[in-house]
Amino acid sequence: MTDIQIEAQYSTGASRQAIEQALVAAGKDLGHLRPEDLALLEDFHTMGRIATTQLAGLAGITPDDEVLDAGCGIGGTARYVAELSRCHVVAVDLTEEYCETARWLNQLAGLDDRICVRQAPVTDLPFEDATFTLVFSQHVQMNVANKALLYTEARRVLAGGGQLAVWDIVAGEDGEPDFPVPWADRPEYSHLTTSDRLRTAIETAGFEIEQWNDLTDQAATLMQTLLTLPPGPIGLQAFVPDFESKAKNLTAALADGRLRAIQGIARAV
Numbered sequence: 435m436t437d438i439q440i441e442a443q444y445s446t447g448a449s450r451q452a453i454e455q456a457l458v459a460a461g462k463d464l465g466h467l468r469p470e471d472l473a474l475l476e477d478f479h480t481m482g483r484i485a486t487t488q489l490a491g492l493a494g495i496t497p498d499d500e501v502l503d504a505g506c507g508i509g510g511t512a513r514y515v516a517e518l519s520r521c522h523v524v525a526v527d528l529t530e531e532y533c534e535t536a537r538w539l540n541q542l543a544g545l546d547d548r549i550c551v552r553q554a555p556v557t558d559l560p561f562e563d564a565t566f567t568l569v570f571s572q573h574v575q576m577n578v579a580n581k582a583l584l585y586t587e588a589r590r591v592l593a594g595g596g597q598l599a600v601w602d603i604v605a606g607e608d609g610e611p612d613f614p615v616p617w618a619d620r621p622e623y624s625h626l627t628t629s630d631r632l633r634t635a636i637e638t639a640g641f642e643i644e645q646w647n648d649l650t651d652q653a654a655t656l657m658q659t660l661l662t663l664p665p666g667p668i669g670l671q672a673f674v675p676d677f678e679s680k681a682k683n684l685t686a687a688l689a690d691g692r693l694r695a696i697q698g699i700a701r702a703v
Contacts, residue, residue: 440577443623444529449508449673450538456672467542469517474668476510476539478616479573480653480684480695482670485601486511486572492645492699493568493599495519502526502566502591504556505574508673509536509549515570516548524566525551526559535673557583564593572601576617579625581632585639592702598641600698603684604629606650611687616680629696641700653695654688661685 446452453475457464462471473483481488490511495501499521503512506525509532516523527533533553540546554560556574569588578584588598603617605626618624627635633646661681671677687693 439623440528441530443577443617443619445531446673446675447531449531449535452673453508453535453539456668459667462668464542467544469513469543469545471668472510472513472539472543474666475670475672476508476513478507478510478670478674479601480603480616480688481649481656483510483514484656485653485697486514489570489572489599489601489697490515490518492697493570493597495521495568497521499568500524500566502559502561502569504559504569504571504588506532506536506551508532509539509551511570511572512536512549512551513540513543513545516545517543520548523549524561525549526554526556527551528553528555557587559587559591561591563590564596565591567593567596568599569596570599572599573603573617575602575632576624576626581627581635582639585636585641589640589702594702596702597644598636598698598700598702600636600696600700602632602696602698604632604694604696606687606691606694608690608692611692612683614676614680615684615687616674616677619676626693629694632696633698636698636700640703642703643698643700645697645699647697648694649697650688650691650694654685657681657685657688 501523503525512523512525
């Protein structure tokens with residue numbers, strides 16, 4: 435998937451406006467916004483804030499960590515980590531619209547002093563070697579054909595002994611998912627690999643796997659439950675086009691095994 439394709443997949447030109455309208459419709463005071471007010475719309479990955487919380491817990495973040503949220507979207511993980519652990523976070527995304535929206539939300543939530551947002555590809559990070567102690571990578575690699583380059587870059591910017599925290603969708607059995615899905619409107623935008631090949635790509639880049647958990651059943655059950663609930667004014671549907679169809683296709687493929695959900699922690703060696 436090229437940079438232009440990724441931009442076309444995620445940019446709408448109206449993310450900030452749509453999110454602002456959703457927050458106002460929900461009765462939120464933008465002048466006194468709390469980080470938790472954003473929880474339902476800022477985690478653009480399967481299982482949302484639950485997955486972010488689980489992964490952060492496995493990583494054991496401390497205030498001394500230097501964290502990179504690689505492929506940050508509108509910055510939900512960066513804000514959660516900065517608020518939870520009081521550490522410094524750098525958030526990177528290729529889509530400038532998402533970066534601008536993330537900066538605005540950081541300011542509204544009072545976290546802009548602990549989060550720096552940069553526009554850049556995750557396969558060519560604008561940082562020196564060994565800059566970070568923890569890298570989050572959630573639902574990013576499905577848009578990246580060159581897995582080796584993705585994880586080599588993650589290893590390069592991590593200090594020795596640092597951690598890579600992964601939450602990703604991989605290919606299962608019995609064919610492709612129906613499209614659109616959250617990361618791809620069309621099949622040519624999707625670069626799924628299997629769990630074993632993903633693990634091998636990470637290990638080959640210089641990591642030792644410490645946790646590798648298949649949470650497909652948990653993810654499918656939760657997503658099925660969420661689909662039965664009436665949509666509120668705050669949610670991913672506020673800024674993600676055709677979100678209902680994407681969520682239904684993702685959930686169906688998790689439920690029947692065409693997709694798997696993998697949670698992992700890898701140590702830089």
